[in-house]
Amino acid sequence: MNNKVAIQGILGSFHHQVAKEYFGDDVGVDECLSFDALVDSLLSKTSSVGVMAIENSIAGSIIPNYALIDMNGLHIIGEHYINVQHNLLVLKGQSIEDITEVYSHPMALLQCKVFFKQYPHIKLIEDADTAEVARRIHQGQLKGVGAIASKVAANIFDLDILAEGIQTMKNNATRFVIVQTKNSVIPKEAINKASVMFELGTKRGSLATVLNVMSDCKLNLTKIQSLPKIETPWRYSFFVDVTFEQYEDFEKAKALLKIMASHFKVHGEYKNAKK
Amino acid sequence: MNNKVAIQGILGSFHHQVAKEYFGDDVGVDECLSFDALVDSLLSKTSSVGVMAIENSIAGSIIPNYALIDMNGLHIIGEHYINVQHNLLVLKGQSIEDITEVYSHPMALLQCKVFFKQYPHIKLIEDADTAEVARRIHQGQLKGVGAIASKVAANIFDLDILAEGIQTMKNNATRFVIVQTKNSVIPKEAINKASVMFELGTKRGSLATVLNVMSDCKLNLTKIQSLPKIETPWRYSFFVDVTFEQYEDFEKAKALLKIMASHFKVHGEYKNAKK
Numbered sequence: 332m333n334n335k336v337a338i339q340g341i342l343g344s345f346h347h348q349v350a351k352e353y354f355g356d357d358v359g360v361d362e363c364l365s366f367d368a369l370v371d372s373l374l375s376k377t378s379s380v381g382v383m384a385i386e387n388s389i390a391g392s393i394i395p396n397y398a399l400i401d402m403n404g405l406h407i408i409g410e411h412y413i414n415v416q417h418n419l420l421v422l423k424g425q426s427i428e429d430i431t432e433v434y435s436h437p438m439a440l441l442q443c444k445v446f447f448k449q450y451p452h453i454k455l456i457e458d459a460d461t462a463e464v465a466r467r468i469h470q471g472q473l474k475g476v477g478a479i480a481s482k483v484a485a486n487i488f489d490l491d492i493l494a495e496g497i498q499t500m501k502n503n504a505t506r507f508v509i510v511q512t513k514n515s516v517i518p519k520e521a522i523n524k525a526s527v528m529f530e531l532g533t534k535r536g537s538l539a540t541v542l543n544v545m546s547d548c549k550l551n552l553t554k555i556q557s558l559p560k561i562e563t564p565w566r567y568s569f570f571v572d573v574t575f576e577q578y579e580d581f582e583k584a585k586a587l588l589k590i591m592a593s594h595f596k597v598h599g600e601y602k603n604a605k606k
Numbered sequence: 607m608n609n610k611v612a613i614q615g616i617l618g619s620f621h622h623q624v625a626k627e628y629f630g631d632d633v634g635v636d637e638c639l640s641f642d643a644l645v646d647s648l649l650s651k652t653s654s655v656g657v658m659a660i661e662n663s664i665a666g667s668i669i670p671n672y673a674l675i676d677m678n679g680l681h682i683i684g685e686h687y688i689n690v691q692h693n694l695l696v697l698k699g700q701s702i703e704d705i706t707e708v709y710s711h712p713m714a715l716l717q718c719k720v721f722f723k724q725y726p727h728i729k730l731i732e733d734a735d736t737a738e739v740a741r742r743i744h745q746g747q748l749k750g751v752g753a754i755a756s757k758v759a760a761n762i763f764d765l766d767i768l769a770e771g772i773q774t775m776k777n778n779a780t781r782f783v784i785v786q787t788k789n790s791v792i793p794k795e796a797i798n799k800a801s802v803m804f805e806l807g808t809k810r811g812s813l814a815t816v817l818n819v820m821s822d823c824k825l826n827l828t829k830i831q832s833l834p835k836i837e838t839p840w841r842y843s844f845f846v847d848v849t850f851e852q853y854e855d856f857e858k859a860k861a862l863l864k865i866m867a868s869h870f871k872v873h874g875e876y877k878n879a880k881k
Contacts (some may be wrong), residue, residue, distance in 0.1 A: 457732030536821030546811030
């Protein structure tokens with residue numbers, strides 16, 4: 332049995348931080364340079380479990396990751412939140428005027444683009460991982476190049492921090508889910524959150540009817556997102572997260588929703604990490 | 607009065623295509639290399655109206671653009687859909703083995719990443735615009751570099767199309783909104799769609815209650831998206847699009863929602879472009 336944890340990124344990345352906080356400091360990780368590679372690591376049994384960013388306050392849900400979970404039949408067995416702080420890292424001795432290119436993960440670039448508006452001479456370039464760019468600057472002793480990454484990465488790769496907390500939203504909570512190919516064996520009394528999806532047509536009030544049932548079953552909605560069904564005009568998929576106090580309430584809602592909505596699917600039942 | 611239309615991108619971009627289809631072939635455009643620049647063009651009155659991508663089938667809502675509309679008090683006065691087809695464009699005579707770097711808009715890169723999995727020697731690099739990269743390859747006669755852009759761009763900039771329709775979702779409908787700083791003067795009888803936002807606490811069933819009111823007022827939901835409120839745990843913003851047959855029904859719903867939800871705001875009332 333392989334107990335490695337697949338993370339998006341390398342040692343020093345935010346996914347690595349989450350893996351350490353969730354599984355313990357001595358966690359063994361498989362460094363994956365994309366979310367697709369992370370899924371491959373699980374499917375090939377290189378790793379037994381994975382850590383995947385799923386939503387943040389700026390971009391909302393990372394819909395492509397929902398699609399990866401759905402298409403590959405992964406199960407969400409837990410969640411974890413961290414407050415992501417981005418920093419501009421450069422080779423020691425470099426100043427902001429020296430920097431002409433900054434590389435990072437697309438989500439990090441998006442979160443910091445307001446900061447870089449004041450430096451129009453800097454070109455922002457998408458890269459696979461935040462920490463990997465820091466490693467590259469260190470290994471190649473690259474001048475003129477910046478990374479957007481964590482303080483941990485600055486420390487590991489011996490770089491200067493030119494600017495701290497450069498993301499627009501200072502309180503930048505990012506939610507990660509813990510996923511695996513097999514369903515979890517969490518005891519029912521520990522489960523108080525679930526991620527589900529279902530489809531509805533456009534019959535007026537159909538979503539309200541479903542939400543009424545959830546409310547009647549004492550489920551609290553913590554997230555909802557509609558997505559038009561590809562190739563099927565006027566049908567929608569809904570991704571919904573709910574919290575509850577009694578697992579029995581959720582079981583009752585599941586039984587009802589299977590009848591009311593088509594393609595009802597549970598992506599995971601797990602313990603709420605908030606509060 | 608300046609009648610220019612602000613677009614994200616340059617001539618030959620998908621935003622340009624939308625501007626032509628919506629305003630006519632001889633539309634005058636202001637080429638903006640980011641959505642922020644597009645908003646600046648409107649606020650500085652360089653343009654009187656703008657075209658902005660707002661959601662697609664793959665990534666869902668482009669939440670940062672909702673934030674731009676909200677924070678800058680823009681009004682949505684219309685919408686337009688096009689089926690975006692991405693193509694790999696290169697300098698004439700180049701083959702796929704010659705190409706080591708492909709530049710495009712982050713959304714185009716995301717939509718085509720599965721295609722590039724079979725070519726691990728190609729590095730994907732984020733750029734401001736799809737068509738602008740095609741122009742650059744043409745002007746610099748750049749070898750080894752590819753662009754992801756439209757067939758129109760291939761034609762304008764005299765490039766080879768190495769691969770057609772390389773996005774994962776072949777039916778890639780993208781929704782654009784038409785925005786301006788002043789509210790619209792659309793006659794009420796032409797209005798049958800609206801984009802609204804509101805906030806709710808986590809009182810159980812509060813969203814179901816709001817959706818029941820919408821349903822009672824004969825509004826059809828075509829999109830819903832929750833977003834956690836920054837710095838306010840357990841409060842959520844909801845972005846909702848509705849369609850209706852009678853403007854009076856929407857007026858009634860507005861009056862009720864202003865009382866029921868906090869921070870209720872109408873981002874636009876316009877004509878539904880579907881069907």
